[in-house]
Amino acid sequence: MAEIEEKKKNKNRRTTFLVFPSMQLRIVSKLVGIMIILTVVFGVFTYLSVSEKAPVFLDEAMTQAYQSQLRMLIISLTATVVMGCAAVYLFGIYVTHKIVGPLIPIGNLIEELSKGNYEAKDVKLRKGDELQDFADKVNQLKAILKEKNS
Numbered sequence: 529m530a531e532i533e534e535k536k537k538n539k540n541r542r543t544t545f546l547v548f549p550s551m552q553l554r555i556v557s558k559l560v561g562i563m564i565i566l567t568v569v570f571g572v573f574t575y576l577s578v579s580e581k582a583p584v585f586l587d588e589a590m591t592q593a594y595q596s597q598l599r600m601l602i603i604s605l606t607a608t609v610v611m612g613c614a615a616v617y618l619f620g621i622y623v624t625h626k627i628v629g630p631l632i633p634i635g636n637l638i639e640e641l642s643k644g645n646y647e648a649k650d651v652k653l654r655k656g657d658e659l660q661d662f663a664d665k666v667n668q669l670k671a672i673l674k675e676k677n678s
Contacts, residue, residue: 545625552628556620560613567609575602630659634666646674 546552578598585591633651640648650670651663 545621547625547629547632552621552624555624556617559620560616563613563616564609567605567612571602571605571609574605626656627658630657630663634659634663637666637670641670641673644677646670646677 575598578601583594585594630651630653633653637648637651648670650667653660653663
């Protein structure tokens with residue numbers, strides 16, 4: 529019995545996170561772009577506010593130490609942006625996978641209905657997938673069309 533359940537789980541599991549790569553990457557790239565723009569704006573304002581209020585040091589060593597600290601701030605901000613973009617990219621792929629993935633079986637059923645095949649299987653989405661209500665409505669539409677055309 530456990531073997532059958534395991535096979536069911538594997539059957540419902542998508543093997544790739546990029547189901548519709550063009551759509552998913554377009555959405556994720558927009559999210560990453562917005563994050564980069566906001567971070568650059570924040571970084572520029574932070575740098576300008578820090579550099580405008582730079583203290584005047586009489587000692588050259590103190591001036592160099594201060595400039596070194598500013599360089600470290602810029603490096604830290606850059607590293608934060610890179611790691612943040614990677615995190616937003618991965619999270620974006622995961623989220624779009626949960627939304628775009630269910631579109632495949634829904635689209636397949638709609639295509640079958642457009643061909644007049646009202647005996648096609650109902651759409652069954654995995655637990656936790658988005659668009660569950662939409663899939664249920666498409667299944668209801670299939671039942672109504674099947675009833676009217678019988």
